Amino acid sequence: MTTNRVYKALTIAGSDSGGGAGIQADLKTFQELGVFGMSALTAITAQNTLGVQAVYPMSTEAVAEQLRSIGEDIGTDAVKTGMLFNAEIIEAVAAQIRYYRWPNVVIDPVMIAKGGASLLQQEAVQALLTELLPLAAVITPNILEAEVLTGLTIRSFEDKQEAARKLAAYGAKAVIIKGGHEADPVEAVDLLYDGISFDTFIGTRIKTKNTHGTGCTYSSAIAAELAKGSRLLEAVQTAKQYIQAAIEEQLEIGHGHGPTNHWAYQRRLRHQEQGGVRTV
Numbered sequence: 018m019t020t021n022r023v024y025k026a027l028t029i030a031g032s033d034s035g036g037g038a039g040i041q042a043d044l045k046t047f048q049e050l051g052v053f054g055m056s057a058l059t060a061i062t063a064q065n066t067l068g069v070q071a072v073y074p075m076s077t078e079a080v081a082e083q084l085r086s087i088g089e090d091i092g093t094d095a096v097k098t099g100m101l102f103n104a105e106i107i108e109a110v111a112a113q114i115r116y117y118r119w120p121n122v123v124i125d126p127v128m129i130a131k132g133g134a135s136l137l138q139q140e141a142v143q144a145l146l147t148e149l150l151p152l153a154a155v156i157t158p159n160i161l162e163a164e165v166l167t168g169l170t171i172r173s174f175e176d177k178q179e180a181a182r183k184l185a186a187y188g189a190k191a192v193i194i195k196g197g198h199e200a201d202p203v204e205a206v207d208l209l210y211d212g213i214s215f216d217t218f219i220g221t222r223i224k225t226k227n228t229h230g231t232g233c234t235y236s237s238a239i240a241a242e243l244a245k246g247s248r249l250l251e252a253v254q255t256a257k258q259y260i261q262a263a264i265e266e267q268l269e270i271g272h273g274h275g276p277t278n279h280w281a282y283q284r285r286l287r288h289q290e291q292g293g294v295r296t297v
């Protein structure tokens with residue numbers, strides 16, 4: 018009997034009852050990219066495509082206990098963090114990642130939901146910088162999150178480069194400043210800094226309101242690929258293709274900002290294998 022190696026990824030994030038963002042988006046992404054998904058909940062949100070109606074943070078002990086359960090038995094090949102809500106949870110998460118020496122830590126510094134609800138307390142920003150960044154294989158802020166984390170105002174390409182350098186100085190091995198919120202009507206460009214050089218990942222900008230969970234999906238795709246052993250550059254390339262397909266083949270669900278489509282990426286790969294000409 019042969020047993021195939023199973024690659025594992027863990028999301029430490031909040032629950033989105035509407036299924037579009039948070040751990041729901043993360044686990045769907047892990048599944049589609051062929052890794053075994055695990056989760057530790059940091060908060061429960063009552064949420065749909067219209068916004069966040071309520072936030073119920075977990076106790077720090079409940080978060081730590083979930084991580085211990087995974088660490089003592091199963092282990093993981095990659096970790097992705099999303100909504101962490103407060104400084105105590107951040108400290109507990111950082112302590113467990115250090116204790117179990119988990120590899121491939123992808124930090125998505127989730128701060129506010131697209132509807133404006135706060136998913137990270139302001140006083141937790143410092144803990145994120147000093148506790149989590151030194152553990153990060155990569156951190157994936159959008160422009161606003163990069164501004165809050167660095168104190169810079171980001172307008173130009175050079176501003177993005179400066180912000181990336183500043184975040185790397187906290188100890189993150191790599192930084193991706195995402196361009197989803199920029200005004201460019203043609204492209205959505207993400208900037209990767211690996212501590213030495215810069216790379217850009219360019220997607221075609223899709224005119225859509227259905228971008229709920231894009232950041233969660235993207236960072237989870239990076240974590241899944243790192244779990245399987247990809248180098249960061251390849252992992253980001255695949256994640257960019259995954260998110261592009263997931264936004265392009267948008268799902269009309271709910272009355273507000275609809276979710277990403279997790280079936281789209283594999284469907285495209287199958288189409289290409291069958292000789293189709295469609296490319297991302």
Ligand SMILES: Nc1ncnc2c1ncn2[C@@H]1O[C@H](COP(=O)(O)OP(=O)(O)O)[C@@H](O)[C@H]1O
Binds near residue numbers: 220230232260
């Ligand atoms: N309208 C869009 N068209 C194409 N790609 C997009 C669009 N919006 C976001 N993206 C891409 O989705 C990923 C997540 O980015 P972003 O939406 O900025 O994150 P967040 O959800 O954290 O705000 C990035 O790769 C970004 O370039």
Ligand SMILES: Cc1ncc(COP(=O)(O)O)c(N)n1
Binds near residue numbers: 064100129130
């Ligand atoms: C529980 C939870 N986590 C994260 C987000 C951010 O979502 P997005 O990926 O759209 O920035 C969210 N709305 N809810």
